[in-house]
Amino acid sequence: MTSEIQEKGKRAKAASYVLNIKTTSEKNEALTKIAEQLLIDQQAIITENAKDLAKGEEQGIPASTLDRIMLNSERITAMADAIHLLVKLDDPVGKVVEHIKKDNGLQIEKRSVPLGVIGMIYEARPNVTVDAATLALKTGNAVVLRGSSSAKFSNIALVTSIHCALAKTAVPTDAVQLIEDTSRETAKELFHLKDYLDVLIPRGGKALIDLVVNEATVPVLETGAGNCHIYVDEMADYIKTEKICLNAKTQRPSVCNAAESLLIHPAWFQTYGTQLLTALQQAGVTIIGDANVCQAFEAALPATEEDYGTEYLDLTISVKLVENVYEAIEHIHQYGTNHSEAIVTEDQVVADTFLHSVDAAAVYHNASTRFTDGFEFGYGAEIGISTQKLHARGPMGLPALTSTKYFIYGDGQIRV
Template sequence: MDSEVQAKGKLAKKASYIMNVKTTAEKNEALLKIAEQLIIDKDVILSANEQDLVVGKQNNIPDSTLDRIMLNESRIELMAKAIHDLVQLHDPVGELLESTTKENGLLIEKRRVPLGVIGMIYEARPNVTIDAATLSLKTGNAVILRGSSSAKHSNKVLVDTIHRALHNTTLPLDAVQLIEDTRHETAKELFHLKEYLDVLIPRGGKNLIDLVVKEATVPVLETGAGNCHVYVDTTANYTMALKIILNAKIQRPSVCNAAESLLIQQDWFERNGKQLLQHLHEANIHIIGDSKVCEVFPHATVASEEDYATEYLSLTISVKVVENLYEAINHVNTYSTNHSESIITEDPIAAQTFLTSVDSAAVYHNASTRFTDGFEFGYGAEIGISTQKLHARGPMGLPALTSAKYFVYGNGQVRE
């Protein structure tokens, strides 16, 4: 007898062949039905989510994780709105990438096609259930979802909502599958489901991502943890610097594009450092700093090497004073997770040097790292933010969920 993972893998694979031939109109109609059903099922979804939150509190799950699990009326409405926005986006499937006519008359076209079956393994956030499912459907893919035990009631109800919506469309219900067994064994089985999965996408903390990359035999689209940096250069405007740092740190500290590390050029620090640290302290940010930081600011905790590599996902930030731009770049490239980094400076040459030299998916000049997001970049909801360099990098929207296929048209040509 097949396991749950094997059985749902088979169903998803069959559904992916049906999804291949669905039109944009059919897919968009289904998406609108899902958005409508989310609002209809709002109370049921909130009730299931409350179950997850109660269990999470009983298990002493950190507040930052509870925030990622938590749904409310506003977040559900935003999920529905995101689907409406997704409907308006261009469908990349079938897009002509290249076209060549050979001397013998062969027409060779390279077009975008669905990846096939996407496996999504993720932690905490039930909104990923909707994002992953709707992005997959829009691009003609089937998807197998495997969320964490911390959001299992929410994920189950959300997939039930999707299936209720798909009942009234031409899309197959089996195009969206949820692995309900959240034991580690099922996750590991998914890592090796090469017969049915075309790609596996992990979305969560560093431990999960590292585990999937290390153990999976299915091709992995790696999304990265976010040890994001803000570097304040010697010419930085104080008011701008404070505004950007506060936004990058506290606007939503539990997400991967929040700033976790602050680097400050030494001369600027001598002029403004104490005042800046006091402002951060007043914003309830816990500062972990080097000896120079701790010397001028008694509320700071002494930083260890490990602290500079930590994704806190809370109101904690590591702070280091650096001699110059090049020390800042070296520090970022040493400790960053290659996600998002920002330089605050009035010097355009320094800015361009930082942007070019830092090896991360998104780099900013005089702006908050919080903008690294599919919506902000115009892709709609993203499946994740890739910190790797092959296939896709940065926020992964619709094109990242497609591959390419060659369509060759002839009229009797044979190779000599």
């Protein structure tokens, strides 16, 4: 008996060959229909999402995770808006990356082409269902989606809406497949679906990502957890620092580009540290600090070694004093996840040292880490944020979902 994974993988593979020859206008029409259908179906989607939220509350799922799962009219409208932006973006498929003309008359073109079939395994956030499906379709890829049980009803509702839209277009509905069985067995089967998947992308917490990277035989595009740091230098402007830290920590603490660790120069801390930590505390942030921080700020809880490596995903931040930019860089390389790192300083030399030395997908000078996002970078929706170095790094938009193929044009040439 064929499993759900095998059956849907097979369908997606067949659909990928059809997608491969669809025009940009046909793909854009399908995306536009999806955006329209999501708005038409939003009440049904919200109703199904409420089932996931109710189940999550019964199971004691943390508030930060429930926030990731939650869909409302505003968020569904934002999904539709992101799709409309995606329609306006250039289609990367078919671009001539390189052209070579040989002395024998051969014309060699290196062109961008779809990857084929993308597998997505992700936790909690149902918006990933729409992001992954629409980015895949724009680039001529089929997609096999495997969300978590915590958002099962939401994901089914979203894919039902997508299928309804695709049925009105030239793009096959089989191009978007959702694995409804969220058991561990189906996840493990997906890891080894080499006959049908060309790449597997995990999106979620460190445990999920490590599991996929360590066990999958399908090629993996690694997205990383976000233990993001802000280093406040001796020459940091206080007003900028407070704005950046509050935004990076509190604007949406449950996402991977939120700041989790604060590193502060002792001289700056002596003048402004209590003021900054008070502002964070008043915004609802729990401070976990080293001995110096706890001594200066009574409300701080003592930090352990584990705290410095934790992606909290809620209103908690670790705070540590470091002697200079080099100690900050060393700390980040020890505890960071190669995601997003920031420095606040008016000293350009120190800033350049930080930006060039820190090993991360995105580095910031005097700005919040919250900008590491496909939409903010002008990619429309994103498939994830890659923290690896091969093929793609940082927010992965349309170009990251293409490969290349050589097209060679001749007139009877033979090799001698």
